[in-house]
Each structure stands twice: as structure tokens, then as C-alpha cells.
Amino acid sequence: MTTDIISNDDKPAAASDEDAAASVHPAETDAKNKGSESNENEAQTQPSVSDESAQELDHQSAPVIELDDLCVNFDKPVLDHLSAEMHGHCIGLLGPNGAGKTTLLNTLLGFNRPSSGKASILGHELSSDKGFVRSMVGYMPERDSFITGMTGICFVRMMAELSGLSSRVALERAHEVFFYVGLGEARYRNIESYSLGMKQLVKLAQAIVHGPRLLFLDEPTNGLDPPARARMLQVIREIRDSSDTHIVVASHLLQDIESCCDEVLVLKDGRIAKYCNLEEERRSNRQFLLMQIQGNENEFVAGLRNLGCEVALPNRRRIKAIIPDGVEVHQLYALAEQLSVQIRNLDYKRDSLEDIFLRAMDEDVEYER
Amino acid sequence: MAIFQKAYQGYSGPLSPPFERTLVIFRYALADVFQSRLFVAFFFISLLLPVLLMCAIYVYHNLELLLQFEVSLDDLTEINGNAFVLAMQIPQNSLLFLMILGIGPTMISPDLRNNAMPLYLSRPINKASYIFGKLLVLIFLGSLISWVPALLLFILQAYLAGDSWLGQNLHLPVASILTSLTWIVSLSLVAFAVSAFVKWKSVARMFFFGIVLLGSILGGVIEEVFGGVGGYVVNLYAALEVLMAALYNADSDVLSFVPQMSVGIAVLQFLIISLLALVLLTRRIRAFQVVS
Numbered sequence: 001m002t003t004d005i006i007s008n009d010d011k012p013a014a015a016s017d018e019d020a021a022a023s024v025h026p027a028e029t030d031a032k033n034k035g036s037e038s039n040e041n042e043a044q045t046q047p048s049v050s051d052e053s054a055q056e057l058d059h060q061s062a063p064v065i066e067l068d069d070l071c072v073n074f075d076k077p078v079l080d081h082l083s084a085e086m087h088g089h090c091i092g093l094l095g096p097n098g099a100g101k102t103t104l105l106n107t108l109l110g111f112n113r114p115s116s117g118k119a120s121i122l123g124h125e126l127s128s129d130k131g132f133v134r135s136m137v138g139y140m141p142e143r144d145s146f147i148t149g150m151t152g153i154c155f156v157r158m159m160a161e162l163s164g165l166s167s168r169v170a171l172e173r174a175h176e177v178f179f180y181v182g183l184g185e186a187r188y189r190n191i192e193s194y195s196l197g198m199k200q201l202v203k204l205a206q207a208i209v210h211g212p213r214l215l216f217l218d219e220p221t222n223g224l225d226p227p228a229r230a231r232m233l234q235v236i237r238e239i240r241d242s243s244d245t246h247i248v249v250a251s252h253l254l255q256d257i258e259s260c261c262d263e264v265l266v267l268k269d270g271r272i273a274k275y276c277n278l279e280e281e282r283r284s285n286r287q288f289l290l291m292q293i294q295g296n297e298n299e300f301v302a303g304l305r306n307l308g309c310e311v312a313l314p315n316r317r318r319i320k321a322i323i324p325d326g327v328e329v330h331q332l333y334a335l336a337e338q339l340s341v342q343i344r345n346l347d348y349k350r351d352s353l354e355d356i357f358l359r360a361m362d363e364d365v366e367y368e369r
Numbered sequence: 370m371a372i373f374q375k376a377y378q379g380y381s382g383p384l385s386p387p388f389e390r391t392l393v394i395f396r397y398a399l400a401d402v403f404q405s406r407l408f409v410a411f412f413f414i415s416l417l418l419p420v421l422l423m424c425a426i427y428v429y430h431n432l433e434l435l436l437q438f439e440v441s442l443d444d445l446t447e448i449n450g451n452a453f454v455l456a457m458q459i460p461q462n463s464l465l466f467l468m469i470l471g472i473g474p475t476m477i478s479p480d481l482r483n484n485a486m487p488l489y490l491s492r493p494i495n496k497a498s499y500i501f502g503k504l505l506v507l508i509f510l511g512s513l514i515s516w517v518p519a520l521l522l523f524i525l526q527a528y529l530a531g532d533s534w535l536g537q538n539l540h541l542p543v544a545s546i547l548t549s550l551t552w553i554v555s556l557s558l559v560a561f562a563v564s565a566f567v568k569w570k571s572v573a574r575m576f577f578f579g580i581v582l583l584g585s586i587l588g589g590v591i592e593e594v595f596g597g598v599g600g601y602v603v604n605l606y607a608a609l610e611v612l613m614a615a616l617y618n619a620d621s622d623v624l625s626f627v628p629q630m631s632v633g634i635a636v637l638q639f640l641i642i643s644l645l646a647l648v649l650l651t652r653r654i655r656a657f658q659v660v661s
Contacts, residue, residue, distance in 0.1 A: 102657075106656065106657055109487075109490075109491050109656070110490075111487070111490065111491075111655075111656035111657055131387070131493045131495075132493070134491060134492055134493045135384065135492075135493040137491065138491075139487065139488075139491035141484065141487045141488070143484050144483070144484060145483065145484040145485055145487055145488050146483050146484075146485060146488075147397075147479070147480065147483065147485045147488075148479045148482075148483055149401055149404060149479070150397075150401075154397075158393065158397050159488060159492070161385075161390075161393040162390050162393050162394070162489065162492045162493075162494060163384075163492050163493065164384030164385045164389075164390070164493065165380065165382070165384070165385070166382075166383075166385060169382060173380065180377060206488065208377065210380055211378070211379035211380025211381070212379070213379065216491075238377055239377045242377045242378065243377055243378055243379050244379065245377075245379055
């Protein structure tokens, strides 16, 4: 039994993907073994399994989050026919204020009942496995959330016990997680006396104390000063890199998402504007070249356009060009030689998340699965 | 090993069964209640009454002591349902009301005020477990100052008085348990409902006090003006008196005033008020607020 939330960095690397796929999460298995229990209001149900290991293999290969025509209405549609399969290790939820990020998180946590459609987490459908799904997730809310009259350690321990850990293990992990997030020295202080940054960290501590398989972080850097923000992002990256925990970060701060996430879901007016793998998007997207030339600029620009490039002149003597497929950089040098133009400088400019986001906001094209 | 050399790792140990999560809420809420010195003082003072009554029962059955005090057996009241209602149940009802007034309205509001519901409900527990966990605190503490000492008194009396007394008064423990639990549960749910709507502790207490007190006054006024039992529908204490009279087989002159209401209606009244409070409570306890 593993009780430590923290392990030695020098420990051998995590098991291979094949091993991971073949293994069954013990906590999950244990919860499954407890059989099914139904509740008419909110499900505490555990799936009844006939062939547990086969089913678990299916769950291992299942998307982290799967949305199937998901709609949520509060008087008006807030989430409008969302369909996506997310497989990333750390998924960013981006969107302007009111785009539906928090509503999507709340729906995935089972707080909202979908008007139509389905949502699954790690292969478990929310409508039928809500109780079980909740035993697999950790949630850090956007707003200040705590229980009054408790010390930090008592609060986090209680949260761990509510997630199903025994009292002793919960206390042990609460201590460890406090040190892990950097609040070790403040763990016996009353939560009400914590600063805003400390409250954010204690919210993170309660979200990870039970070692969830999926971690929902809603605006984790809200209200943090630059050092605290950097620390928070560092902790998120460490969790991402050091375990098989998947993370979903909802934020409107592009830098936060860019520094942590490998996949991004961009929401706009309750719809999916874009879902992409950041690295692939950067690589495969249209390639920008930024050139500085000396010579006949007009002729060179005309030549570039003849090659099929889109050209913009943001500054004098600087040319921004988008190279179409099939055109190679050496053709630009050949053109320059032909026109007696010197290319003094040539930079590749890859799409930043900001470019991707702004394009998703501008394009009124709905993402298609 | 230094803590900074360690890294995050998930948990893969066993998980507790779902019902234990309810007990976690109960345990932490109970600890929170006992942080108040005022409550601790109240709790121990409320245990003095059964101790005194225990001494009284001992003296009642000790002829030597009675002779020393020059008290004749004829001067003493018979220990039966009437005595239990007068000496135990009626004072306990007041103690229970005071206890629930003190801690009931403050049990839910801090969680709502500090946005703690998403933390509870994002875990494998539901609203019912949360409410039941909190309710268990009041049931547990209420039982310790009501039917548990009453049961001990009953056992002592039965031991000292003999089998014939026991045979004649076997209904007393059942009456004590049912009356106390009905009173505790219904008052607690009303207190929780108030707590869910009023964020400030003292205002919530006043509100709860007002609901119970004004209910009694309003019930009396309606009864005076319109007659019948309609007025008692909003008067919880009237329903409790009906229940006590029926369960204890108490004489009509023991209870100051027993409304002309059937036990069924009294039970129905408790059920309706409890269900109403429960519905309000469950509607109020949400993981998030919808702003439309």
C-alpha cells in the first residue's frame, strides 16, 4: 500500500505505458469491490463488474474526458452541444469570461445536470457513475473555499477522510502535502489567518491530498502575486510530470495555460472554438517567417506573392510572410538572388498560444470533432 | 530525506466505505461543537438533572433515609408516567430546545458562507450524507441529555421497585425515546433550514427562536379567534404535548394544556414541518450559486 503523497525523486521512473495499461488502479478496484450502492438523488453508485480487468483496460485507454453533444441550460444555453475527446496529460480550458469554463468544470464534477448529451471521465459516465467519478477527482475551486474554525492540517485531513482515506493515512498525507505545496510551517495555523496566496495553496493541497487521478483546477493563479503565481505553476508542472494524474486547468490567463498544458480546449459563448494539442498546433500550423531585407522591397514582395506566400509589411524593411505548403526556404533565397536583394535576417515565428486563441476567437467556425 | 527532494505521487491504498464519510462529517462537526466552552458548560449542567433524579429515586426506595428525614411514603408521589413527564421529559424538552438553539443554526451557515459546499460535494458524498452527518451531532448530543439518562433512571427505578413496577411501566422508555427523538429531529431540521438561509450565527439563532416561539403564539391566537385545532398546525410544542400525553399515558392535569388534537395529526404535523425544512435545506445546499 502506498501512503506517501511524496516520493523520492531518485526513485525509478514510472512504469511503462504497457505496464500502466495492464495494471488496475488499486483504489479504483477497492471501490469497485465494495459493490453497488444506489442513491436516488446523487449517485453513490459503484459499477457492478463482471469482467473487471477487461473493463479496466477499456477505462485505461479511454479518453480523459469525453463530451458527447453535451448541453447545459440555465434559462439560456450555457454549454451548447459540446463534443470532444480529450486525451492530454494536462488540458487547458481557455475562454473569455462567461465562455462556460467553470460551468463545464461544474458539469464534469456532477454539480450541473446536463440538459442533454453525455460526459465521461476516464471511461466512466457521469450520469451513472457519479459517486465513483468523484472518488477519482480532485477539485480546486476558483473562489475562496474552506471550513471555518479549523487549522490547515485539520482541514486537509478532513478532506482526505471525506475522499475515503483512513484517519491515520489522511493525517500522514495531510502533513506531506502541506510540505509539498510549501505551507509546511503554517499547517497548524487557523485557515482564516492565511493570506490569499496561502489560501490558494491550501485549496490545492486539499485537492491533491487523496491522490486523485484527475485534478480540476479552476483559475489556480487567481489573485496571486508573481512569485506565488510562479510557485503555483511550478507545483502544477511537478504534479503533471511526476505522476499519472491528469490535470484540467481552467483559466483566462494564456501564459498559465501555455506553461502547463499540452492540450487546449478553447470555449467561446458556450461552444468549442478550438481543441488542439499545443505542440502539434505550433508545428503544423501555418509557418510564419520574419525577414529583414536590403534591396528592392516591392519586387521581392511581388516575387513572394508569386510563390503563393501571404505577405505583410509590419515595419519598414521587415517582411512577415506565411509560407504555403510545398514552398521551401531555399526558394526564397533563390528569389532574393534573382532580384539582387539581400536577406539580412530570417526568423521562424511559431504560433504562440495567443495566436491560436485569438484566431479561435476571430473565426466563427465551430470546432468539429 | 529532505522534504524538498520529494515529488508528488498518487494514492493507491484502500478507500473507506461510503457510510464512513457521513461519520467523518459527524466527527468533525462534533469536535467543532465542543470547541465552545459555553456549550461544554451547558452540556454538563444539563446532566445534573438526571443525577439529582437518580439520587431522589435512591432516597425514595431507602426507608431508613426517609425515616431520618421524617418523610412518610404516603407523602411521596408515585413514580409512574406522570412523574417521568413532569420531572424528566418536560425539563428535557426545554434543554433540548436550548441546545439546538445554541448549536443548530450555526452548523450549516459557516459552510455556505465560506463556500465549502463544492469541497464536500466534489467528493464521494452527497447532500443527504452531509445533512445526516450534521444531524447526527444533534441527535447524539440530544440523546445524551434526554432519553439516555431517562433510560438509566428507568432501569434504576425498575431495579429498586421490582418486577411489578417494570411490568406496569414498560412503555416509559419507548415514550421517552420517541418523544425526545421526534423533538430533536424536527427542531434540528428547522434549525438547519434557518442556518442555510441566514448567514450570521446570532441572527440565525434569533430567527430560529422566533419561528418556534412565534409559531406557538400564532397557533394560540388562531385557536382563540377561530377555534378548532387549526391554530396548532403551526405550533410544534402543542403537537409535542399531544405526543407526550399519548405515549406516557399521562393524566390530563399533569400537562398544563393538551390541545384536542389526535396523535395522528400531531405526528403528521411533525412530519410536514420536518419535510418542509428538509426540502428548503436541500434546495439551499448546492455546490455553486447560479447567477442568471
